[in-house]
Amino acid sequence: MSDNGALLARREKLLGRNMSTFYNDPVHLVKGEGVWVWDADGRKYLDCYNNVPHVGHCHPRVVEAICRQASTLNTHTRYLHEGILDYVERLTATFDPSLDTAILTCTGSEANDIALRMAQAVTGNTGVIATDHTYHGNTAAVSQLSTRMPPVGGYGGHVRHVPAPDGYRPLGGIPGEAFTDAWAAALEEAITSLKASPFGFSALIIDPFFANEGFPDLPVGFLNKAAEIVKREGGLMIADEVQPGFGRTGTHMWGHQRAGIVPDVVTLGKPMGNGHPIGGVVANSETLNAFRKAFRYFNTFGGNPVSCAAAMAVLDVLEDEKLQENARDVGAYAVGGLAHLAGKHAIIGNVRGSGLFFGAELVLDRAEKTPAADIATRVINEMRERGVLMGKLGVKQNATKIRPPMPFTKVNADFMLSTLDDVLSGL
Numbered sequence: 001m002s003d004n005g006a007l008l009a010r011r012e013k014l015l016g017r018n019m020s021t022f023y024n025d026p027v028h029l030v031k032g033e034g035v036w037v038w039d040a041d042g043r044k045y046l047d048c049y050n051n052v053p054h055v056g057h058c059h060p061r062v063v064e065a066i067c068r069q070a071s072t073l074n075t076h077t078r079y080l081h082e083g084i085l086d087y088v089e090r091l092t093a094t095f096d097p098s099l100d101t102a103i104l105t106c107t108g109s110e111a112n113d114i115a116l117r118m119a120q121a122v123t124g125n126t127g128v129i130a131t132d133h134t135y136h137g138n139t140a141a142v143s144q145l146s147t148r149m150p151p152v153g154g155y156g157g158h159v160r161h162v163p164a165p166d167g168y169r170p171l172g173g174i175p176g177e178a179f180t181d182a183w184a185a186a187l188e189e190a191i192t193s194l195k196a197s198p199f200g201f202s203a204l205i206i207d208p209f210f211a212n213e214g215f216p217d218l219p220v221g222f223l224n225k226a227a228e229i230v231k232r233e234g235g236l237m238i239a240d241e242v243q244p245g246f247g248r249t250g251t252h253m254w255g256h257q258r259a260g261i262v263p264d265v266v267t268l269g270k271p272m273g274n275g276h277p278i279g280g281v282v283a284n285s286e287t288l289n290a291f292r293k294a295f296r297y298f299n300t301f302g303g304n305p306v307s308c309a310a311a312m313a314v315l316d317v318l319e320d321e322k323l324q325e326n327a328r329d330v331g332a333y334a335v336g337g338l339a340h341l342a343g344k345h346a347i348i349g350n351v352r353g354s355g356l357f358f359g360a361e362l363v364l365d366r367a368e369k370t371p372a373a374d375i376a377t378r379v380i381n382e383m384r385e386r387g388v389l390m391g392k393l394g395v396k397q398n399a400t401k402i403r404p405p406m407p408f409t410k411v412n413a414d415f416m417l418s419t420l421d422d423v424l425s426g427l
Contacts, residue, residue: 117291
């Protein structure tokens with residue numbers, strides 16, 4: 001029998017206090033395969049949360065690629081090697097032709113840090129805009145963007161925040177074009193503020209799916225005006241694709257493609273190597289070379305042959321197993337199932353998502369749309385007790401976060417939906 005209390009005590013002693021864990025009763029995982037994980041007591045869980053093992057836990061083709069390259073050579077990019085070149089060539093082929101070069105890193109945090117410096121190099125300014133419920137990583141630079149965990153010493157003055165888009169409670173109270181215009185006006189106001197400051201305006205950084213903000217349903221072309229404004233005002237548009245990228249939304253390979261825009265810089269992370277630490281920044285050659293000229297940058301592990309082999313294997317599996325198409329089809333099926341549950345359970349106020357990133361917003365009453373954050377916490381913990389791992393997020397922390405590995409099937413969705421039905425019935 002696993003002793004979670006002893007493990008938690010060891011964590012606190014060896015890793016320090018306030019190390020976050022999922023669930024009131026944390027799960028002690030020892031094995032993963034496909035969309036399933038097992039705990040130390042042999043109990044099996046359906047993983048409806050993890051986008052790190054993007055093509056499935058311990059996918060044999062990714063494991064084999066890592067082992068093969070690790071047994072041959074692993075070193076840094078100051079030596080020549082075809083692996084990084086082959087990978088970047090294949091990766092950039094999935095983007096607009098203007099995005100034709102890349103820098104490889106170890107994490108999404110590093111990638112976003114570089115993206116901000118790229119914008120500084122191109123514009124000569126340091127002012128940046130993000131949403132007021134964003135998360136872009138853990139470096140000193142990107143932690144300045146977060147309002148949920150204000151940086152020690154306060155903000156540097158170079159950051160402005162715009163409201164996190166919320167299609168369920170649209171800015172201005174009116175959905176559609178009025179909502180789009182209201183958000184664009186908030187962006188223009190933030191740019192004006194930065195231009196009146198010593199910092200100037202360098203970039204808008206967003207997740208084009210607004211995942212941490214609660215992946216809202218937005219009007220078609222919602223970001224078009226924002227992209228036009230950023231370009232007109234001389235800034236760069238940075239798209240953080242750590243969560244929506246690599247086909248997760250089902251309709252497109254990248255979240256910005258689904259949104260209908262072409263950013264200046266794209267950042268990548270978690271799913272890129274199926275758990276092997278690799279991230280990246282994709283940009284046009286002029287932007288990347290401006291960064292290279294302005295900053296001396298070298299990453300010992302970024303783009304190493306083993307990481308590139310893992311990342312290449314992920315692209316192979318995505319293509320050969322048609323996982324983007326699977327995300328589209330299974331995601332639509334699961335969202336339909338959630339909509340059916342909304343007809344039974346009044347606590348579900350809104351169902352939304354795309355591909356294998358979807359969920360339901362829980363409310364105390366549909367008319368007032370009163371957030372049910374505490375109940376959302378209870379739901380995800382009771383789902384865990386019944387063998388389904390999922391999370392919650394959003395501005396109000398009341399939206400279920402269902403983001404399984406890409407081989408997730410309709411049978412898996414049925415199990416998740418029936419379990420959720422039972423949990424909601426028990427409330």
